[in-house]
Amino acid sequence: MTTNPLHTDELVVVTQGLTKHFGDFVAVADFDLEVTAGSIVALLGPNGAGKTTIVRMLATLTEPTQGKATVCGYDVVRNADAVRSVLSLTGQFAALEDNLTAQENLLLMARLRGYSRGPARRIVEGLIDRFDIGEFRDKLIKSVSGGQRRRVDLAASLVVQPRILVLDEPTTGLDPRSRQVVWSTIRDLVARGVTLFLTTQYLEEADALADHIVLIDHGRATAAGTPNELKARIGDQRVDVIAVDATGLDKLIDSLSANFELAIARERRMVSIPAPNDLADLNLVTAAVSGLGSLVDEIALRRPTLDDAFLALTGQSPDTVRASSDVEEAQV
Amino acid sequence: MSTLALSHVTRAAGETLPARPARIQRFTRETALLVGRGLRTIPRVPTRLSDVTIQPLVFTLLFLYVFGSAIHIPHMSYQNYLLPGLIGQSLAFGVIGAGVATATDFNSGVVDRFRSLPVTRLSVITAQVVGQILEQILGIAIVAGMGLALGWRPHMSPWGLLELVLLILLGLSAFTWFGVLMGMIVKSSDAMQGIGFAIVFPLSFLAGTFVPISGMKAVPRVIGEWDPLSALVAAIRSVTQGTPAQGSWQLEHPVVSMVGWCFLIIAICVPLALRKFRQSS
Incomplete structure (x- = not known):
């Protein structure tokens, strides 16, 4: 667990009665959450519990059926564009173009955020250093390892440092060594003042990273607390x-x-x-x-x-x- | 609302985030960046281009030299009959190409990443359409070039050439938007390939592409007379060779019919595709 010097009481994410139906299927039901600035909150639950749906609602990729969610005070439906400029999502499956190199992917992200060529290149060089991408920067994404993809994926989310970074199952499918690398990257980000919201299927991961854990199953929050509180009960x-x-x-x-x-x-x-x-x-x-x-x-x-x-x-x-x-x- | 958000964006590796230009400028810039992304990948995935290159070449050779010997079109060479048909068929197959590319892209998570960025959403889907159209243009150019080399002789004034180019661009826009919409609905690229082929393949054969509709048996003839692809093929043929077909109103007025079909497809598919794109989850 990492303590963040920039931890404040400001609420970065607030959801109230957040609900999502897909037809008759209730993916998320009446979900309440508060994330304070500088904290790391983990959403812990099995496959199909509704974690990704919550993440997608926060990232403005899907609209809630009922209830509301705000990110830095912006409503995810009415003010989606503003939400997108403060929140960065790293999805469950590395969202990179397979047929571009690591460097080209990062450059595209920087250019899409509005930078012209020169500044975009400087930003990408910085990210390549920071995430140790140098040795495979010119390889096509489809030919790099899972752990390397994850690193590029994380770097792509940080072209502009967001207020809140959302990581959907950041280490699912990674070998233990790559998992350690991702974990240390996450801790480093928090030390820089990013608020983190992550989902995971691994109790160990939530325990290692988060300072607040929410258990979720069948779309409902079933328990919440600090890792120590929860462990005392488990x-x-x-x-x-x-x-x-x-x-x-x-x-x-x-x-x-x-x-x-x-x-x-x-x-x-x-x-x-x-x-x-x-x-x-x-x-x-x-x-x-x-x-x-x-x-x-x-x-x-x-x-x-x-x-x-x-x-x-x-x-x-x-x-x-x-x-x-x-x-x-x-x-x- | 975006200006409010800017105050929250901090420290981008020492570079200050540039001020956001007007929406229309952002749209143009972002579309260009995303189209560039698509074009850059083309030489790296040559197999993806085989649909628009090798397939039409095979059809050209197969029909010109195998079936063509048994097909006699009154008052014109088979090259002159076949090539406009093949161009129309290439246009129609663009539905499958666009659908498969869209389904693949939407499943890969890349599109979700673009959608979660503060970029105009319209640029993401526009780039998809523009990229597909550029790929199809390449395919059509290959078919036309091959046809000219093998004896196709279009009879067109410069004005006719311009008309042909405009018709092809209109057709590409309509069929590509249709394909993009289908790709978003079907979602799986394999299913899209299967469904697209099962519908477009027979319709393109019934469309007077390879043999005149007037000589078909009753049922295929009626389908062919009202098949939108027939209007497409007949329109291209009437512009390049000056020979309108006969049998139904749309075949006797092919250019007007094709333009009508295309605008109808665009009017239906574009709003649906945009709606689907905004909501897609």
Whole structure:
């Protein structure tokens, strides 16, 4: 988490009852949000939760069905042009022209923002330095790696430094190293006074970057708070015990349920146990199943996932249709 | 409202953001930049041009030298009958080209980025149309050049040439806007290719492109007589060779019909395309 020296109480983004229907489908329902200047707000939720729709409404790409949203005081519908000059969007899929080079893409962006050739070139040189694009500046975008595309994409959003930068799933599909690079870029931006609004499917990412997290599912905000507040409510690490088969799972449940609080996911032949004391708890669980070794396929200590977070904060799995949603709370 | 926004835009790598000129100037400048972007990519994706280059060449050779030996047009050489038809067919195929390019562009996220910038939205869609028209002009020039080399002899005054150019530009505008609208509606470039081909291909064959409509069986003849593409082909043929076709009012007054069709298509498609573009999500 990064603290921003320029953090103020000024509200940069405000939404009230923001709602979007696509035909009968409710993508976003009654969504309220306040983002203060200099903060990093993460919208955390599974695929299809409505994150991108919210982002698109803020970026004036789609109009709300009901409710309102303002960016720096400008209404996203009535004053869309003004919103576009203070907000910069980096979409989920790198929005670059595949058949132009990295440099040509950036130049086009700078020219479109109104700069003539000379100043545009100087701006692009600055961005190429800052985002470490030099070594592939003359390669066509279609032939660079995913992490490199992301860097160009971010640079393209910063031709003019916006008041607010919106990042839609900035690291989805990136390898861990590229993810680290994107994260450090994001932290650097915040240090320069940009307000950040990002969406993510990764609890870890929201935790690492944001100072305020909003959980969203089925288009509704289901919980919100600082990472520490939310983590206190989610609980700590968990020990997962995976059985070799369904019968084994029943036997494991029998022997564990006396001493532990279990969450059971039958489809994955798994019981999951909170582990506030990390390794000590892992040892306790291992000891409890030591006589049943032949029934255990795997025991692992792991960090809470998005599923766990939703389960703990909202009492249900994020997407009840998903296979992994077969999680029932078995408290004995 | 844009002047208010300017006060918020800060520090662009040491360059001050230039003052925003009047809307019409911005529109022209942004359209030119976006058309430039499209043209610059053409030599890098030669396959994309095959639709407007190789395909018409294949049709020209195939019909001139394979089917042409079996087709006899009274009082004129087959070259002189075929080439105006092929030019009309190229124009019509522009619908598919424009639709596929639009669907591809709109799916790539690039267009969303342009739409999220403070640029006039009209320039984004205008650039799409202008870029497509320029590509089609290249294709038509190739067909015409090949035709002239293989014995096509148009009989036109300089005024006729001007009329032909204006007709082609009008036709390109109409069919390109139609294609752009279709591309936005269909969304998938594969589907656009399939649907476009399934509609335009048979209509272009029924349009008197390769054989006279008057010799067709009853059902195709009636379709051909009222097919908008027939007006297109007949108009081009009447301007280049001075030979109007016969069979229906539109074939007997091809230039007026073609102009009418084009304005009708433009009047319907342009507002719909602009509306779709503003709302598209």
